[in-house]
Amino acid sequence: MPLSSFRLAGLELKNRVLVASGTYGYGDDCLETADPAKLGGIITKSLSLKPRAGNPPVRIVETAGGMLNSIGLANIGVRRFVDEKLPFLRTVDTAVIANIAASTIEEYCEVLRILEGEEGIDGFEINVSCPNVREGGLIFGTNCTAVAEITRRLRPLTKKPLLVKLTPNVTHIAEFARAVEAEGGDAVSVINTLIGMAIDVKTRKPVLSTVTGGLSGPAIKPVALAKVYEASRAVKIPVIGIGGITSATDALEFLIAGATAVQVGTANFIDPAAGIKVAAGIDRYCDENGIPDVAALVGSLDAASGASVLDSWL
Amino acid sequence: MMMELCPVEGVRRAGDGIYVLSFVSAAMSRSIRAGQFLNLRVEEGCEPLLRRPFSAYRIEKTSIEILFHVVGRGTAALRKKRQGDVLDVLGPLGKPFRTADPGYDTGLLIGGGLGVAPLPLLASALREQGKAVVTFLGARSASQLVTDHLENVHTATDDGSIGFRGNVVGLASDFLGKHPITRPKIFACGPMPMLRAVASFARASDIPCEVSLEGPMGCGIGICQGCPVELAGPEKSYALMCKDGPAFDIRTITI
Numbered sequence A: 001m002p003l004s005s006f007r008l009a010g011l012e013l014k015n016r017v018l019v020a021s022g023t024y025g026y027g028d029d030c031l032e033t034a035d036p037a038k039l040g041g042i043i044t045k046s047l048s049l050k051p052r053a054g055n056p057p058v059r060i061v062e063t064a065g066g067m068l069n070s071i072g073l074a075n076i077g078v079r080r081f082v083d084e085k086l087p088f089l090r091t092v093d094t095a096v097i098a099n100i101a102a103s104t105i106e107e108y109c110e111v112l113r114i115l116e117g118e119e120g121i122d123g124f125e126i127n128v129s130c131p132n133v134r135e136g137g138l139i140f141g142t143n144c145t146a147v148a149e150i151t152r153r154l155r156p157l158t159k160k161p162l163l164v165k166l167t168p169n170v171t172h173i174a175e176f177a178r179a180v181e182a183e184g185g186d187a188v189s190v191i192n193t194l195i196g197m198a199i200d201v202k203t204r205k206p207v208l209s210t211v212t213g214g215l216s217g218p219a220i221k222p223v224a225l226a227k228v229y230e231a232s233r234a235v236k237i238p239v240i241g242i243g244g245i246t247s248a249t250d251a252l253e254f255l256i257a258g259a260t261a262v263q264v265g266t267a268n269f270i271d272p273a274a275g276i277k278v279a280a281g282i283d284r285y286c287d288e289n290g291i292p293d294v295a296a297l298v299g300s301l302d303a304a305s306g307a308s309v310l311d312s313w314l
Numbered sequence B: 001m002m003m004e005l006c007p008v009e010g011v012r013r014a015g016d017g018i019y020v021l022s023f024v025s026a027a028m029s030r031s032i033r034a035g036q037f038l039n040l041r042v043e044e045g046c047e048p049l050l051r052r053p054f055s056a057y058r059i060e061k062t063s064i065e066i067l068f069h070v071v072g073r074g075t076a077a078l079r080k081k082r083q084g085d086v087l088d089v090l091g092p093l094g095k096p097f098r099t100a101d102p103g104y105d106t107g108l109l110i111g112g113g114l115g116v117a118p119l120p121l122l123a124s125a126l127r128e129q130g131k132a133v134v135t136f137l138g139a140r141s142a143s144q145l146v147t148d149h150l151e152n153v154h155t156a157t158d159d160g161s162i163g164f165r166g167n168v169v170g171l172a173s174d175f176l177g178k179h180p181i182t183r184p185k186i187f188a189c190g191p192m193p194m195l196r197a198v199a200s201f202a203r204a205s206d207i208p209c210e211v212s213l214e215g216p217m218g219c220g221i222g223i224c225q226g227c228p229v230e231l232a233g234p235e236k237s238y239a240l241m242c243k244d245g246p247a248f249d250i251r252t253i254t255i
């Protein structure tokens, strides 16, 4: 067996496969079919200060090789999370990273402060794909200054790993990764969902109640991979790769492209043990190829043969 | 809840575009209750990507049957399954119908279209608990009416090709007008417009009523938040169809 554990900003993780925010609930719904202790970590559903009911139906629709969602950050709120979900998560022998959503920078800070005081949270991932109420609902994550400011304001509030989850719905994700690095963020998670839409031609109505939604699943993997490649070449902090991973081969592509670790999202809906299987498959690949430490794969892309289109952007 | 690779026993035709698929799972056949569903992965790979939910239709020893209508790529693929194929099944999921409720003596089962699927299991659960059962089934036409494995069935078709001409709610209210039943409870499953009509009939007649809902699902196990059902009450809030349902007491939801 290769060495699969590693340290992410000081936090020891068992392996390089975590489950992505919003695709594993609060970790307690899959116990009968998957042992979460075999994961590198669990990232919680985005937590906001107040509970959020979420968007009206229809919230999801399947598309070619993927799905669109407009859940609307439905969650039980940070206080109920602490009271009802954290006691269970403390008993699970894996890292727990709390994902935070907010509509003002103060709210991000407040949620992080509440969680910082709680035992059982090993790190934070900041979901910046949220509408900023002060800016008329513009998404924080598409404004580099806002992403930098969020990181700057949150950094002093915790010594635990602070991950910022970037949206791909920007022109140059590298700039956003650099902003996070410059403000002391420990890692960037790349990517959140891509904006997409579906229409019912019988009724000429959008399928989702919110018209547009977030595209995820295998359909986005090539885009995600290119964003991870771009971000990882722009910064020294770790990049966590996310987007359409359903197999160990998918995860290996992300590691080779430059991701230090990966997150499995939509695939959990089809198989709650998907992440565990991906982690086992990475180990198997290393064994078969005589690789003693998974770390050797990270950024091992052999791209000598040609210049990337990205090169003209960077 | 478990995930199991189940041997397929076969697929047989049950009506126009309607089929019964049977597969073997000793464990699920023992644990599944009327009203629960199974989430089937119809193909390996990512087309279609998500699992497809189906009600448990019948249990025969260790075999489980589902009744389905071919409406899209998932159900088209299911129709082509053969004995010897293996089906990846996640289940049993959701909450069963609340049959143990002592507040009624007769279950009025109302099924529209493929809403008949959970009714045979429900009828046997009710009979085991000493309840009487009257069933009302509606379909577009006689060729889409599946009355197998049900007793005491009254039928309605949109085109009048068999039974009452009109919808199944009209049929039920017509029947109850002529044959009053004491202490009834309605269990209904079918398309949303039918369930709305059932709910307003139940309210008007002051009959307790549970409806089994259908809608898009991402996971079937409560982790995606993709299946909201609006709860009754002044504040907007949602239950999850997959985890809290699919059957709901009509007093608890906005329908």
Ligand SMILES: Cc1cc2nc3c(=O)[nH]c(=O)nc-3n(C[C@H](O)[C@H](O)[C@H](O)COP(=O)(O)OP(=O)(O)OC[C@H]3O[C@@H](n4cnc5c(N)ncnc54)[C@H](O)[C@@H]3O)c2cc1C
Pocket (backbone or CB within 6 Å): B037, B048, B052, B053, B054, B055, B056, B066, B067, B068, B069, B070, B071, B072, B073, B074, B075, B076, B114, B117, B118, B213, B214, B215, B216, B217, B246
């Ligand atoms: C809890 C639950 C229990 C269910 N039980 C059953 C059951 O016992 N038997 C059964 O046949 N179905 C049942 N369904 C519905 C079933 O899951 C869908 O019919 C199925 O997912 C369609 O998959 P598909 O890939 O064939 O269609 P898709 O390719 O996903 O859809 C193709 C087209 O069909 C439409 N469509 C989708 N579902 C339906 C539908 N039910 N009726 C008409 N048009 C539809 C879609 O809007 C789309 O336009 C249940 C659903 C839920 C949530």
Ligand SMILES: Cc1cc2nc3c(=O)[nH]c(=O)nc-3n(C[C@H](O)[C@H](O)[C@H](O)COP(=O)(O)O)c2cc1C
Pocket (backbone or CB within 6 Å): A020, A021, A022, A023, A045, A046, A069, A071, A073, A099, A127, A165, A191, A192, A193, A215, A216, A217, A218, A220, A242, A243, A244, A245, A263, A264, A265, A266, A267, B218, B224, B225, B226
């Ligand atoms: C139904 C659903 C809900 C999601 N909810 C969140 C969320 O609350 N917070 C967040 O940061 N990302 C959320 N995501 C994004 C995922 O974490 C992930 O970044 C994205 O789906 C891409 O990965 P995938 O293709 O493996 O799913 C959600 C995705 C889906 C499909």
Ligand code: FES
Pocket (backbone or CB within 6 Å): B216, B217, B218, B219, B220, B221, B222, B223, B224, B225, B226, B227, B240, B241, B242, B243
């Ligand atoms: S279908 Fe995923 S939460 Fe209900």
